[in-house]
Amino acid sequence: MSITTMGGMKVVPDCLIDDMVVDETNMLILPGADTWNDAKHTAILKMAREFLSHGAKVGAICGATVALANLGILDERPHTSNGAGFLAMFSPNYRGQDFYVDQLSVVDNNLITASSAGSLLWSKQIIEQLDVFQSDTLEFWYDYFNTGDSNYFFQLMETLPSVE
Structure with a gap:
């Protein structure tokens, strides 16, 4: 089954969500989009919470940070996004203002968040976390x-x- 991105690119996933292995050597990457709050993403966002709770890595950029904010994942850990007011504007559940860091990309243990302008630094931090x-x-x-x-x-x- 292929998935078509917002940009029209067709992607064929390597596995289903239920087949994903959660361990410290794996990373879940959540790309930017304005659709992360759609119900169709519930399963992968649940997996993001599971990854983080088991020490596995998660990277989220731009709109994906909104979904993490809605889940409360950003409430008590350093993170960034598209500006200090962006998460509050799009996430009514966001309570992490005190942990917001105004940088292009922020690493907090096994979570890497980035603004849309921070994609290169975010990529560098992902590569570093994966020890490539x-x-x-x-x-x-x-x-x-x-x-x-x-x-x-x-x-x-x-x-x-x-x-x-």
Whole structure:
């Protein structure tokens, strides 16, 4: 079964929600959208709560942070979104104002939240949490995509393990 994104891209999921494994090595990524409060997302949002409670990682950006606010997940932990008033505007249940951090992306243990403008930093923090690259490779990756400076690209390539 394929899913069509807001942008018209067709995606075929690797597994069903019921087949997802919740453990500290896995991450659930909730992309931005204005539909997260639709009832059709209840199951995946329940899974997000389960991931967090079991030490697994969750990343939420832009509109997905509204859904986490509605669930009370952001009430007592550092987080960010599209501005200090954004969550209160779209989430009548939001009670996390005291924990809001005005940054592009915020990591709080196993939760990474971001504003729509923080997608690059959010991606970096996800890659870091998943331990995909060694630290210098990640820094060169980030610097390259943040600046477009080809010197960082070549430094990035030099830090990658050789493929044999």
